[in-house]
Every structure is written in C-alpha cells, then in structure tokens.
Amino acid sequence: MSLADRFREHVTEHRNGMIHDLMFAVAWVGLVSILFDFVFTEAPTWVFYMFLLAGIPAYFGFFFSLELAKQE
Template sequence: MSLVQTIRDHVATHRSEMVTDLLFALAWVTVVSLLFDVVDGPQWAFYLCLAAGVVAHYGFFASVEAAR
C-alpha cells in the first residue's frame, strides 16, 4: 500500500474527529488572541495560553467521553 493511499484511508476513517480537532484549535487560538488584544499581556503568557490549549483539548474531550 502506498503512502498516499495510507494517508487517504486514515483521513477517510477519522474525518469527523479531524474536523472537530481543527474547529477546537481555531476557537482556542481565536479566544486567546482576542483576550490578549484586550489585555495586552506579555508575549510569554500568550504562548503559554496557546500551549495550554493542548491540555484543554484533551481535558475537554476526555470529559465529553466520560459523560457519554
């Protein structure tokens, strides 16, 4: 099986999860960017909040899975 076919199969199998992850990431970056436009915080705090999105992502989807 070629690499392109493998990627195509993976995307076809996980399409909805990939779209959900993308939407979460876009929402997180938008909220953090808007917040830091308002408060004009330090650059390191901005990057720390962006990195916290990884933890927030896994926490949010773990709680959704637990609720199901």
C-alpha cells in the first residue's frame, strides 16, 4: 500500500473528527484574536500566546464533556 493510499484511507476513516478538530481550532484562534484586538489591546504578547495555549485543555475538556453528555 502506497503512502497516498494510506493517507486516503486515514482521512476517509477519520473525516468527521478531523473536521471537528479544524472547526474548534479556527473558532478558538478567532475568539482569542478578537479578544486581543478589541478587549485586551494593552496586554503583552506572551499573554496572547498563553491564551492560545489554553486552547489545548479547552479542546480536551470540551470534547470530554461532549462525550459525557452523549452517554447520558
């Protein structure tokens, strides 16, 4: 099986998850960018990067709580 075939199979198998991941990432970066463009205009750059980094636990927390809600 070639690399292209394996890639195609992987994308076909995980399509919905990849789309959800991309949508969350775009929404999170958009929200943080809007906050720092209009609300926290005087904040240092490192705070912006910390907010972006906070997207990692937010991602796992959101999808974990979504799974719990689906189970109940």
